[in-house]
Amino acid sequence: MASDRSVTLGTPVTEAQVRALRVGDMVTLEGTLFGIRDATQIHMFDRGRRTRFDLAGHAVIHTAPNVRKVEPSTAFPAGYEPVCIGTTTSMRMERFTRPLMRDYGVRIIVGKGGLGAESLHAFGELGGVYLAIIGGTAALETTWIEAIEDVDLDDLNPESLWKLRIRGFGPLQVAMDSVGGSIYADVDAKARAKRAAVLAKLGV
């Protein structure tokens, strides 16, 4: 199942670049990463709001950061200094994967805990991947972020749409790919297959 390829991808990426990735590959991202969250997507897809950002070919991460409001400057162009930026559980946002890809051309979703069957279909049909970051390691993740370059839909703060400038963001594991591979589905199936034996050992 797992390959051991390591690649560095600058964003935005092409469909071909994403379709070449397989579960188990390790990816490091460079360039731009967009932070997106529950409220951001509820407003974008349920309440008809649009972002002024061009997300085509880009990577989004399921996040809502800790930030410090500062005067805009070269170092802090959006007027926000990153304090601690990490990743949230992706599964709550399962139903937004397809519209993110279909309406905005997003190609990569970075998250933790995995996405479900509907997202896996969307990755196959539209050309996308899910990259697993290690949840709960935000102190490390913050060191991969150079600056908050811009912010949109900021009335939803902290669930704004954040434009992050990143450097050496990873390595992240390809956990769901465009050919139907999903580590989460595999692990879940294997774990459920062990259920009866585990319960029997408990005497249940």
Place this chain on the structure above:
Amino acid sequence: MDVDIARVEDTSRELYIRALKILPDDIKQGFERLDRVETDAGGKRVLATMIRNIAIAEDTGNLLCQDTGIPIYNVTLGRNLRVDGVDLEAAIIRGCERATREHPLRSSVVHPITRKNRHTSTGRRVPVINVAFSERPDELVIEMIPKGSGSENNSWLKMAVPAEGVAAIERFVVDCVLDAGGKTCPPTIVGVGVGGSADLCVHLAKIAATRALGSVCDDPEGAALERALSDAVNELGIGPQGLGGDATAFAVHIEIAATHITMNPVAVNMQCHSARRARAVLTPAGVTYGF
């Protein structure tokens, strides 16, 4: 002891920030133990990243995880304390708000219907403040737990019936761990409440999930069940982050309460690997921080 309200406020502020930055020693030791026995190469890699993050948070003075959680303050009042309860509650809330504003921290707390965020980490009935009592004289203990949502969103209550027996509890715990998969940021502490009323059962599960690693249920039947279930959930192969491996849970913790003759309730509440908590003891001599 007359409780110094200003000191309670400062301590409540400090506790929130400390809890978010410094992982308790027992959790660090738990990581070392899991790492020693992990047989899956991918699982070992994930654990190594988690362990590295703990060191980076301490070296850079940063938060371990971006999720500032739902703030919970567990207050234990010893004997011979003189304090106005209303003032005590207000001081804890002010401390929580000050930590959020002054650090600054992301306020993760919103109104449940309007979803409006006051950017204070507080709101109606939040922070959660629990009050208990102890025999220890002249001592006020405040424990702070920033409870992350990844784990909290995976919480369950089953009002099983007596005819289903202990098997219902065991089956339920295993199934909750299966359903949680990687969403709870494993390895977790699986907190299980057994008995009580519905609300007490859920509360017990939270106490169990936030107990120090190495602590044991003070009921012998509960302790035996803890050991059996701790082994059982780590045979499922869910592993760190749900990406496969042995380390699905640091431990299963159980707290029990007496229950009704017709009832057999079981609740599960999980704590993620960023199992954060901080503790302060206020005495006439001052404040001592720990876990």
